[in-house]
Amino acid sequence: MEEGKKSKKTLSASFVTGAVALVFLIIGYEVAVFVHKAAVLRIEAARDKPDTVYVYVPANLDAAEDTLSSALLRNPIRANAPERVSPATSVIRRNAKHSPAVEAVREATRKVESFSFNPNTVNVEDLRRLGFSEKQAQAIDNYRKKGGRFRRASDFGKSYVVADSVFDRLEPFINIPKLDINKADSAAFDDLPGIGPYFAGKMVSYRASLRGYSRKEQLMEIYNFDSEKYNALEDLITCSSPEPYPLWSLSEEELSKHPHISRQEAHGIVLFRQHHSPSECTLEGLKKAGVLSSEHADKLSMCKIQPL
Numbered sequence: 327m328e329e330g331k332k333s334k335k336t337l338s339a340s341f342v343t344g345a346v347a348l349v350f351l352i353i354g355y356e357v358a359v360f361v362h363k364a365a366v367l368r369i370e371a372a373r374d375k376p377d378t379v380y381v382y383v384p385a386n387l388d389a390a391e392d393t394l395s396s397a398l399l400r401n402p403i404r405a406n407a408p409e410r411v412s413p414a415t416s417v418i419r420r421n422a423k424h425s426p427a428v429e430a431v432r433e434a435t436r437k438v439e440s441f442s443f444n445p446n447t448v449n450v451e452d453l454r455r456l457g458f459s460e461k462q463a464q465a466i467d468n469y470r471k472k473g474g475r476f477r478r479a480s481d482f483g484k485s486y487v488v489a490d491s492v493f494d495r496l497e498p499f500i501n502i503p504k505l506d507i508n509k510a511d512s513a514a515f516d517d518l519p520g521i522g523p524y525f526a527g528k529m530v531s532y533r534a535s536l537r538g539y540s541r542k543e544q545l546m547e548i549y550n551f552d553s554e555k556y557n558a559l560e561d562l563i564t565c566s567s568p569e570p571y572p573l574w575s576l577s578e579e580e581l582s583k584h585p586h587i588s589r590q591e592a593h594g595i596v597l598f599r600q601h602h603s604p605s606e607c608t609l610e611g612l613k614k615a616g617v618l619s620s621e622h623a624d625k626l627s628m629c630k631i632q633p634l
Contacts, residue, residue, distance in 0.1 A: 440496060465487045477518075507565050529545065
């Protein structure tokens with residue numbers, strides 16, 4: 327009888343121990359599951375969304391639409407993402423959006439590049455590569471769309487979105503093409519500082535009478551185009567080589583159209599070349615013979631003359 331009671335007590339103690347062990351096992355399992363889920367959630371919260379999602383589109387257009395619709399239903403978060411579809415392929419590219427926190431980190435750590443660029447034509451994407459934020463790049467683009475123009479590198483540096491440190495880094499890479507006065511139209515001339523429609527028209531018509539500018543300084547031969555006006559734009563322009571002026575072959579009528587050849591001088595040039603050898607047919611020879619005035623001879627010397 328006493329042995330039965332003793333056995334019963336031993337059994338009860340073993341049962342209790344097992345039960346306690348089971349409870350601790352269950353609690354441990356639940357804690358492990360909780361920690362795992364918490365870790366996963368933390369990783370998901372910190373992890374960025376993928377940059378690009380590709381959805382395969384079958385060759386059949388109807389099937390493609392069904393596939394795309396199904397894909398969007400499975401991924402509703404992508405529904406508002408911008409997409410680019412290439413007609414030559416059967417894949418639709420969808421750019422995923424990033425969380426503000428991730429974008430802030432990427433903005434702070436993104437690689438900044440320095441390369442040759444024209445601030446008047448560089449696109450927003452390349453402005454971002456140059457180190458500008460999305461907002462700054464858009465501000466520069468909006469300025470240009472409203473008619474703004476950077477004539478000089480210093481103009482770009484004066485922009486309120488261009489920090490001094492950024493400009494110091496980029497200044498050697500700024501490449502703003504100069505205006506070729508032998509190719510520009512009146513609208514391009516009008517865009518130069520200090521040049522309105524009047525002088526723009528004069529610059530075009532004077533170029534025609536010269537048959538092309540040979541030097542930039544010839545702009546100052548235009549009436550009222552003084553050195554002050556020239557100095558304000560001299561660093562913005564260039565002068566490509568024109569076709570040589572055919573002084574020794576043009577008719578008297580054509581010669582008289584040149585701004586530095588009067589009708590009397592045109593007649594004298596024709597007579598001079600008829601009675602002199604090719605070696606004597608020079609501007610200096612015309613000047614010594616009294617065919618050209620000293621003023622006109624000096625101004626013609628600035629022109630590119632076709633040799634006889």
